[in-house]
Amino acid sequence: MxxxxxxxxxxxxxxxxxxxxxxxxxxxxxxxxxxxxxxxxxxxxxxxxxxxxxxxxxxxxxxxxxxxxxxxxxxxxxxxxxxxxxxxxxxxxxxxxxxxxxxxxxxxxxxxxxxxxxxxxxxxxxxxxxxxxxxxxxxxxxxxxxxxxxxxPTDKAYGVVFGREVELRLNYLTTAIEEVEVERAKSSATLESMPEGDFEYPVKLTVSFNDKNKLEDVKRFTETQMLSKLQESTISQHIEFSSNTKFEYNEKGGFIYATTYGNGVPRHAxxxxxxxxxxxxxxxxxxxxxxxxxxxxxxxxxxxxxxxxxxxxxxxxxxxxxxxxxxxxxxxxxxxxxxxxxxxxxxxxxxxxxxxxxxx
Structure with a gap:
């Protein structure tokens, strides 16, 4: 890595x-x-x-x-x-x-x-x-x-993955989203949702929904509308998500969290x-x-x-x-x-x- x-x-x-x-x-x-x-x-x-x-x-x-x-x-x-x-x-x-x-x-x-x-x-x-x-x-x-x-884009070690645009684009999708967080993945071993060898720069994406939404509704939304949004060029120029991206879900502290992983696109700062x-x-x-x-x-x-x-x-x-x-x-x-x-x-x-x- x-x-x-x-x-x-x-x-x-x-x-x-x-x-x-x-x-x-x-x-x-x-x-x-x-x-x-x-x-x-x-x-x-x-x-x-x-x-x-x-x-x-x-x-x-x-x-x-x-x-x-x-x-x-x-x-x-x-x-x-x-x-x-x-x-x-x-x-x-x-x-x-x-x-x-x-x-x-x-x-x-x-x-x-x-x-x-x-x-x-x-x-x-x-x-x-x-x-x-x-x-x-x-x-x-x-x-x-x-x-x-x-x-x-650059392959230099000091490349920067700019995640803010991804956060903004997803936040605009629906008012049901409370927060979007983009961070560097701590371990490539957790990237089961990506084909092997495609995650040189693994990035973790976490989207939180308030508990007023049902888990099945959140799953339906993330695996249709949000997954489609993740394929758009406005997002893929910063983080690439495969069309078969999978999400992990958990409920904690009154929120439902949908987590997935993508391949970051490091750029010159x-x-x-x-x-x-x-x-x-x-x-x-x-x-x-x-x-x-x-x-x-x-x-x-x-x-x-x-x-x-x-x-x-x-x-x-x-x-x-x-x-x-x-x-x-x-x-x-x-x-x-x-x-x-x-x-x-x-x-x-x-x-x-x-x-x-x-x-x-």
């Missing part, structure tokens, strides 16, 4: 009844909080006013949310949103594009630089990318908590790859700023960020699932096409900063 991880956390920290406190929202907000504190430090070290950081934070929050949302609308699903414009406002349903966020930041910082005479556009770009990197790390971690933006990369980019940029802030020509840090961040994004897209169907017919997906001009822009800014240093 190869090593693998089954990942299926709840996307929320606590259910308040009227709403949920979600990991993604918390990490998103934490990114701005940490970024603001780092920018306070940078502005203080460089003799700028701390009040300017408060204004900058407002600009950045609006730029990221509006830019990322419109970026997703225009780049990935224009037909859907243009036919239902009101859905553009439903940010809580998901759909944010990092490239759109980048465009929003560029516009917002231009307006910010115009507001203050002592701050140039390139100067603030060089500083803001330091904190954009750490915010990006936290946002991608939020994507991991949501089990979204997943990678392609692309969200974590990007998150870890962003942490290293943050450390690199902060180090360069801290060591050479008075000696680096404007645009150097910004150029490094564009090349590192979007160059890696271009590469990671090769091991990520496409976000929308139309990308399947493209030589490169939308994320890669949008990354290319940003990498080229990064090269331009580095070249310009080197020329500026030579002129001094």
């Amino acid at each position: 190869l090593s693998y991880i089954v990942w299926s956390p709840k996307p929320y920290i606590v259910d308040l009844g009227f709403t949920e406190l979600r990991w993604y929202g918390l990490l998103f907000a934490l990114g701005f909080i940490i970024s603001q504190q780092v920018m306070f430090h940078i502005f203080k070290k460089e003799g700028k006013k701390e009040r300017q950081v408060e204004v900058l934070t407002l600009y950045m929050v609006l730029a990221v949310i509006i830019g990322a949302r419109l970026g997703h609308v225009l780049f990935y699903e224009p037909a859907r949103y243009l036919s239902n414009p009101i859905d553009i406002l439903k940010v809580w349903e998901g759909g944010l594009a990092s490239h759109g966020g980048a465009a929003g930041i560029l516009i917002a910082l231009y307006l910010f630089a115009k507001k203050y005479n002592d701050i140039s556009y390139l100067w603030i770009l060089d500083r803001i990318v330091i904190v954009v990197a750490i915010t990006g790390a936290l946002i991608r971690t939020g994507n991991f908590m949501n089990s979204e933006i997943i990678g392609e 692309a969200q974590l790859y990007e998150a870890i990369s962003c942490v290293f980019i943050f450390l690199l940029l902060f180090y360069l700023w801290n060591k050479n802030r008075s000696g680096l020509a404007d645009g150097r840090l910004f150029g490094i960020f564009l090349i590192a961040c979007f160059g890696l994004r271009f590469l990671y897209e090769f091991i990520k699932e496409n976000q929308v169907a139309f990308e399947d017919g493209l030589a490169l997906n939308m994320g890669q096409w949008l990354s290319i001009p940003l990498v080229l822009a990064g090269i331009y800014f580095i070249v310009q900063s080197i020329r500026a240093e030579k002129r001094i």
